[in-house]
Structures are given as structure tokens and as C-alpha cells.
Amino acid sequence: MMLKLKNFSCGYGSMHVVSKLDMEVEKGSITAILGTNGAGKSSLIMALAGLVDIKQGDIEYDDQDITLCSPMERVNKGIALVPEGRRLFSSLSVYENFIIGGYITSKKASRNNIEKIISIFPRLGERFKQKAGSLSGGEQQMLAIGRALMAEPKLLMIDELSLGLMPKAIDTCYKAIKDLNALGLTILLVEQSTQRALEVSDSAIVLESGNTVWKGSSQEARDSSDIIDSILGLHKQG
């Protein structure tokens, strides 16, 4: 098991945003966390990265308890985050963003990783010296994924992969996610675009106001439109 949460709650101050969550993420799988705005998806993923306070429960990652680990320690253990809205360092170039992403690896490993990432996203190779802030939305998302991959993660967490992107850019990013997963990378995907997330994921968990309202295999959700309509409260998008 790559990640295991038991009776997990997180939040800000005295407020619990996610309550008593039980969740398991299989090694080498793609798990989608679904839900509407304010369901607690992003807070959950931020808590896993170490940026939101954990109120209750434990995080077991790769058979280690990382509940009390700092964000830096989690990155060193192989957890990487692609934050919502990309949050690139806009005044730095594509190359410099990669370099920052590879902070925990050696120079040689960084060079090799940049080559690998460019082979996944060739467009970034063409924009190598360009400032991150001047890239298109799709290119920025590719760079955000690439920057996270520079840390050589075992678990990649992506917050709102398709948010604000053109359909073509969404296709490119989802294809990259599938390819990375095929290479053995475990992916935790937070998405509002339910249909796209269910298409690529192996399992899904649905949150509503911080509580789990459904979890199961994505195949099951794909096969039964009732689940999409009644449990998720959403309609299939084309």
C-alpha cells in the first residue's frame, strides 16, 4: 500500500475541513478524489503535503508513519505536489523552475530528469529560457507537473489538473498522467472534472463537506451512470 489514512481529519484553526476519512491508495494506481467546490479535496491534498494542520488520525506512507513529518521531509520520502493554480515561480525561467524542483536531487540527476521531462512534454524544451509567467495555461500545467517530477517522486499528487485549461492541453496533461502511471508512478488526482478523472483512474473517493460519501472502483462508477448522477450529484460531461 502506498498511502493509508485512518480516521483522518484536517483543517484550519479549530475548523475541521475533512473529517474522519479512511482512504487507501494502492502502489502504482491512480486514485481520484472527487467532489464539488468546498468539499475539502484541496485541503486534504495540502494536508498530505504537510501544509494544512492534521487534527486527528495518521498518515501511513510506504509503511512509514509520516503524520508529523515536515513538508520537506515528505518530499525527501517521495511525495510531490502539483498545487492548484500551478503556482509556478513566474519570474524564473522554465529551466530555473526545473532546477528549483530538483532541489533534493544531485546536479547529475537533475540534468537527466530534465531530459526525461522534456521527452514527456517536448513543448517545454522549446520554451526552456522563457519566463514561466509568460507561458500559456497548458504549458504552465506541464511545467508544474515537470517541476514536481524533478524531485523523483513515488507518489505524485495533482490538484485540479484540468482547471482553466483548453481541451487540447487537458488531453496532453491526461496522456502524460497515464504514461507516468504506466511507468509505475502512483498518482493521487484531485479533480472537479469528474468524467475525465474517472476515465483515467483506478479508484475514486467522493467527498462532500469533508465527509466521504462514496468510494469504490472507477470502473464501477463509469459503468453506472446512477453513481455519477445521484452520488456525485453531477452529470456526465461530453
Next chain:
Amino acid sequence: MGLYEISLATGVGIYIILAVSLNMITGYCGQISLGHAAFYGIGAYTVALLSKIGWPIYLTLGAGFLAAGIIGTIVGLTSLRVREDFLAIVTMGVAFLFVGIVRQQEFLGGEMGISGIPSHGMSKLAYLGLVLFFAVLSILFSWYVKRSWMGFAFDAVADDEDTAKVLGLDVKAYKLTAFAMGTAMAGLAGGLYAYYTRFIIPDTFGFIESITILSMVAVGGIGSIFGVVFATILLVLMPEFFRFINDYKLLLYGVLLFSVMRFAPEGLSGFFKLLVRRKDG
């Protein structure tokens, strides 16, 4: 070069070190500091006290550099707990605290300050050379940091601290490093100032001085080395060349600071870049 010009150039050199050092903390690493003059003062008082007991200039300057850097690192620890506006208030408190403490201590000269600081033992021209040497060294060091790995890390911390954390950066260490380097350089400037005037009083290192240094950084363009150096030279020399505005120096700095915030947030450096782009475009 007359004595007046030498004296003016020495003052410019000291302010360049101060502005470049604050730029390291506020410009590069994004940590606002409204109490930078306190570290300038720590350097000046350390040098004044040690030179009076007979320490040679190379040791007193080193001690001023270290004392300011160590206390700066301790103050920098607050930057790990508070951010932005709150950090500004904390550092402002440091400025007032420094002056308040110095005023009450007899061994620091109290309100009257310390006079009779021994001479540096050089001609005024040679001393100007020493100050300019340190000013150039500060600029080169700052330029090197900006282009090094540490410069990228400072940029990342200044831009988005949380994202820097989830990429594995040791944000605390970088913030403390910025404070240590910047305040130590301010301490060096203070030491050079003590030898330059041979008389120091607490008010020289008060809140107004901190704002003056911040004006130089903001007018030049936060984060830009050459913009900051240019603005420092301009702001130090302008009241000298236009004597009639000397009495209104603070008003002038205030107007400049406001104008920069309102019309050119990237300062003179941003303004020049815009001009170059327009010319090229």
C-alpha cells in the same frame, strides 16, 4: 578631489552597502524589514567600543560585521513565525528597541552617544578607497548570490513560500541566511560609518534611517542590484546638489516612495526596462 567630495563619496559608499544589504533580505528573499538601521547601529557601536579599547580597524570591522550578523540571525528567527505585515511590525519594533536600549545604557554613551572614536589611521582618500572597495565587494557578492542556486531559492521563497516548501526547500534556512548576510553587511557599513564620523548618537540609527534605506531599495527597484545602487547614489547626492531641498529630505523620500508605489512598483529598474522595451519594440 576636495575634502567635501571625498566626504560625500564616502557617505555614498556606506549607503550603497546598506541598500544592497537590505535588498538581499527584502528584495531577494521577500522578507520586509523596517528595522535595518538597528543593525547598522549595532555595527557602529561595536566598532566604536572596540576601537576605543585599542582594537585595530580590521578586527573592529570584523567584530561589527559578526555582531550585527548574529543579532540579525536571532531577529530573523521571528521571520519564521510571522510574515508580511506582521514581520514589518516586528522589525519596526527592533528599530525602536535598539534606540531605546542604547539611550538607556551608560556604557553606550546614552543620549550623548560615543565621541572620540579613534582614527582609522589612513588619509581620507585612502579611507574612501576602503569604503568603495567594500561597496564594490557588496555589489559583486550580491550579484553572485542573485545568479547562484541560492538566488533561485531566495526567489522561490519570496514568490511563494508554501510552494517552495512542498518542493523540499528548507525555507527556514534560506530566510535565516538572508537575514544573516544582509544584517552582517549592514554591521560592516555601521563600522565604516563609525570610523568616518568618529562620533555616533542613537538617533542616527533610528526608524527614520531604516525608512531612508528602504526608500533607496524601493525607488531603485526591489530585487534589482543596479537599480538600487543607482537610486542610492541619486538619493544621497540629490539633497547635496539641491541644497534648498535638504531641509525637506524626508518629505522628498516620502514623495518618491509614494510615487514608486503608485506609478512604478518595480522602481527605476522597472522603468528603465520599460523604456528599453518600448525603444526595441
